[in-house]
Amino acid sequence: MADKTDLIHLEVVTPEKTVVSEDVQTVVGPGSEGEFGVLTGHTPFLTTLKIGSLRYKDKGGADRCVFINGGFAEVLPRKVTVLAESAERRRDIDLTRAKAALERAKKRLETKGDDLDYERVHDSLLRAQTRLSLAESRARSAMQ
Amino acid sequence: MPSLKDVKRKIGGIKKTRQITKAMNMVAASRLRGCQLRSEAFRPYAKKFGEVLGSLAERAGEGSSPLLAPREEVQKARVVICTSDRGLCGGFNANLTGAVEDLLEGELAGKEVSFVCFGKKGRDWARKEKKEIAARHLGVVGGRFPFAVASKAGQELISAFLSGSVDEVYVVYAEFRSMSRQVPVVQKVLPIPPIPKEGTEEKAGFMAEHLCEPSASALLGSLLPKNVFVQIYKALLETSASEHAARMTAMDNATKACNDMLDELTLAYNKARQAAITKELMDIVGGAEALKG
Numbered sequence: 001m002a003d004k005t006d007l008i009h010l011e012v013v014t015p016e017k018t019v020v021s022e023d024v025q026t027v028v029g030p031g032s033e034g035e036f037g038v039l040t041g042h043t044p045f046l047t048t049l050k051i052g053s054l055r056y057k058d059k060g061g062a063d064r065c066v067f068i069n070g071g072f073a074e075v076l077p078r079k080v081t082v083l084a085e086s087a088e089r090r091r092d093i094d095l096t097r098a099k100a101a102l103e104r105a106k107k108r109l110e111t112k113g114d115d116l117d118y119e120r121v122h123d124s125l126l127r128a129q130t131r132l133s134l135a136e137s138r139a140r141s142a143m144q
Numbered sequence: 145m146p147s148l149k150d151v152k153r154k155i156g157g158i159k160k161t162r163q164i165t166k167a168m169n170m171v172a173a174s175r176l177r178g179c180q181l182r183s184e185a186f187r188p189y190a191k192k193f194g195e196v197l198g199s200l201a202e203r204a205g206e207g208s209s210p211l212l213a214p215r216e217e218v219q220k221a222r223v224v225i226c227t228s229d230r231g232l233c234g235g236f237n238a239n240l241t242g243a244v245e246d247l248l249e250g251e252l253a254g255k256e257v258s259f260v261c262f263g264k265k266g267r268d269w270a271r272k273e274k275k276e277i278a279a280r281h282l283g284v285v286g287g288r289f290p291f292a293v294a295s296k297a298g299q300e301l302i303s304a305f306l307s308g309s310v311d312e313v314y315v316v317y318a319e320f321r322s323m324s325r326q327v328p329v330v331q332k333v334l335p336i337p338p339i340p341k342e343g344t345e346e347k348a349g350f351m352a353e354h355l356c357e358p359s360a361s362a363l364l365g366s367l368l369p370k371n372v373f374v375q376i377y378k379a380l381l382e383t384s385a386s387e388h389a390a391r392m393t394a395m396d397n398a399t400k401a402c403n404d405m406l407d408e409l410t411l412a413y414n415k416a417r418q419a420a421i422t423k424e425l426m427d428i429v430g431g432a433e434a435l436k437g
Contacts, residue, residue: 011188013188013189013192014189014291015185015186015189015190015291015294015374015377016182016185016186016290016291017185018185018188031357032357032358033357033358036357043355044354044355045354045355045356045357046196046200046354046355046356046357046363047356047357047358047363048357048358048363048366072196072363072366072367074192074196074354081192083189083192083193083196085291085292085295085370085373086290086291086292
């Protein structure tokens with residue numbers, strides 16, 4: 001159990017709601033230039049985030065995962081603020097929706113029209129895959 | 145003098161109308177609460193976003209992004225109008241389209257203007273005025289909508305701006321000031337107007353220590369498009385709340401008007417009934433007197 005002074009306040013905010021707001025021990029985020037880890041007392045910095053998962057250890061030391069759909073993060077010595085366009089905790093991931101999105105994206109890649117917006121399809125593919133793998137990792141950890 | 149039956153029928157009709165206006169008032173009240181909760185949920189994001197953007201703009205300097213650069217000659221403009229889908233909300237939509245008309249006659253006079261319409265009423269207006277409609281989004285304002293609606297529309301605006309097919313983009317929406325005041329607001333979103341710098345020096349110094357990854361100007365470049373989405377999302381939230389507030393006020397007034405009319409009609413009905421009774425009585429008394437005679 002960590003000392004109270006070793007905790008960082010983590011906030012994950014989307015335009016629609018505040019997804020996470022709690023004191024945590026460590027945070028690992030999907031920075032666009034590579035993953036970054038944060039412990040208390042980190043140098044202030046700002047980074048953009050790519051689509052991926054943000055992992056953190058909560059007060060009791062349990063590992064938590066949050067899906068992040070791009071955005072940016074501000075890190076301060078005692079505070080991490082993540083602004084994402086959308087984000088959800090691992091347990092809130094909508095599996096059927098993610099699967100449907102994956103199928104849709106794959107189909108779009110196969111048909112390959114001239115007007116294919118490659119970047120957009122790539123993003124939605126990545127989103128769906130990240131969501132699915134996160135949800136699977138949850139199922140695995142529940143089995144153990 | 146309308147007959148007793150006519151008055152009675154009219155009273156019945158007005159009672160039914162009053163029931164409807166009362167119900168609509170209550171529905172609008174509960175929807176308004178939902179909209180206000182969503183605005184509330186958006187506030188932390190908007191606040192942090194503004195802070196980070198302000199301090200970044202200060203460090204990166206301006207002119208670093210094509211989204212910030214004003215065009216030398218503005219020929220084509222696009223106006224995003226946020227209106228409601230439904231009527232029965234007083235002068236709400238007329239105020240908004242009025243603001244658009246002022247904009248067209250004022251700043252945008254003689255320019256080629258196309259429209260993006262959020263809400264049926266705005267679309268109907270643009271159609272009637274024979275304006276070019278670039279995109280329409282129905283069923284958004286007043287309901288529950290995800291942020292993706294705003295970011296998608298914003299992305300379209302940005303690509304139109306960058307490709308040079310429009311030189312300026314304005315958003316017209318209803319700002320929610322209070323329950324009884326909703327003000328149409330015209331806001332320029334592209335090119336992005338100079339960002340207000342973070343005020344206090346202490347704070348600026350604090351942010352200046354931040355490491356940036358990638359560089360500050362690259363970060364700014366990726367945040368600026370999001371700023372457009374945030375503005376549009378905010379405009380939609382405000383318009384939704386305003387629509388419900390306007391409808392509440394309108395329906396409240398309608399209910400009051402119904403009550404007044406009912407009072408008047410009930411009085412007229414009672415008078416007419418009393419007159420009829422008196423007349424009958426006079427007839428009976430007259431008849432009895434005649435028989436006695």
